[in-house]
Amino acid sequence: MISVLAVEIPYWGQSLLRVLGGLVAVLLPAGAIVYLFLFKMMSFMQSRLGPMEAGPYGSMQLLAEVGKWLQKEDISPDNVDKTVFKLAPVVVLLSTFLLIVVVPFGPEAVFADLDAGVFYFLAVGSVSVLGILMAGWASANKYSLLGGLRAAGQLIAYELPMVLATLGVVIQAESMNLNRIVEVQNTEAIFGFEWLGNPFVITQFLGFLIFMIAVQAELTQPPxxxxxxxxxxxxxxxxxxxxxxxxxxxxxxxxxxxxxxFIAATLFLGGWGVPFEWFGWDNLDDVSWWMNIVGPLILFTKMLALVFVIMWVRFTYPRFREDQLQTFAWKFLIPLSLANIAVTAILKVAV
Incomplete structure (x- = not known):
């Protein structure tokens, strides 16, 4: 049972807290990303200030945008399949909330500590493809249908490199539990330096690079x-x-x-933790309770650093042609990810 100040919370209260926590864990980062990167970072890269009128330094612009869209009329064209048309954005957004379920924010700050957490997020991450196909098909619009078909082909092509990139992490950690992966990165040593831990971004750099490219494609961000x-x-x-x-x-x-x-930071950057050697901890059981409070802040910082890279690429590189996009996935990323798995497995057995 979840308890606060030694007061037991009933099951319905726990469920309500989980729902509220999920909303905060999904919507707060989304708002921070839009303001910091879409409004400000892109503006600075283009030598302009960006939104400045709504709130101090434009800090309320996001609320103004949300208010504007809430006031707009919800229009459905005559020929659409209205049920599927209306469900499509719900399916896409729901898949995001399902993904956050297995992300550990601390030793005990996790919605569901699944032993097959990696398998879960890889499976659930594919649900958004269904929502995009639903939107494209139900809109009764040739542009929408072409966009939906392109998205389906792209997401299927780049999900395979993403899956293969995470296999190197699973082999090295010997677990699909995300909290266990965090523990391994913060308790083991690399090159004999225990104070550095063993962040997989070093030993699995190729896997990290492939994973981030696949994420860029999964998000349909430029290029x-x-x-x-x-x-x-x-x-x-x-x-x-x-x-x-x-x-x-x-x-x-x-x-x-x-x-x-969040997931990339958990898999490759040590997640919510810092090297346990700093505090004299040997394993996850030794970690102090206050990491459930500090851990989310550490993970949030790592998330912002990775989103900075995603947005930097978005604002920098031109769009791939469809043939270039597919060729890059099937002829380059997949063979590289398979090679990474083979080398990781050999070294795991040999060392």
Whole structure:
């Protein structure tokens, strides 16, 4: 039972706290990403200030944008399949909330500590493809359908490198439990330096690079934004959406960027932890309770660093053609990820 100040909380209270915690864990990073990177970082890269009117230094601009979209009329074209059309953004956003379930924010600060956590997030991460296909097909619009089909082909192509990139981590940690992966990175030593821990970003750098490229493609961020290419498809599968439903797609895009960055930080950067040697801890059981408070702040900082890289690439590189996009996945990323698995397995057995 969850207890606060030695007071037991009933099951319905625990469920309510989990729902509220999930909302904060998904929506707070999404808001921070939009303000810090979409509004400000992109503006600075283009030698301008960005939004400045709403709140101090434009800090309330995000609330103004949400208010604007909530006031817009929710329009459904005549020929759409209304049930599927309306469910599509819900499915896409729901997949993001399902992903956050297995992300550990501390030794005990996790919604579901699953032994097959890696398998779970790889499986659930594919659900968004269904929502995008639903949106493209149900819109009764050729641009939307083309965008949905492009998105499905792209996400399927880049999910395989993502899965293969995580296998190197699973082999090295000998576990699919995300908290166990955090523990291994913060208790083992690399090159004899225990104070550094063993962050897999060093030993699995190729896997980390492939994973981040696959994340960029999964998010349909430039240079992998063919499904929503404005110059060709208007807005792709989102063309016919307006008002609150378009807002749901918008929130899902940046919330998913935050969640994937949380997962990447957990797999490759030590997650919520710092090397346990700093505090004289030997394993997860020794970790003090206050890491459940400090851990989320550490993980949030690592998440922002990874999202900075994602957004930097987004604002820097031009769009791939469809043939270049598919060739890059099937002829380069997949063979490299297979080679990484083979080398990791050999070294694991030999060493």
């Amino acid at each position: 992998f934004d063919m499904p929503i290419a404005e110059s060709e498809l208007v807005s792709g599968y989102m063309t016919e959406y307006s008002g609150f439903r378009f807002l749901m797609f918008f929130i899902a895009e940046f919330a998913t960027a935050g969640v994937f960055a």
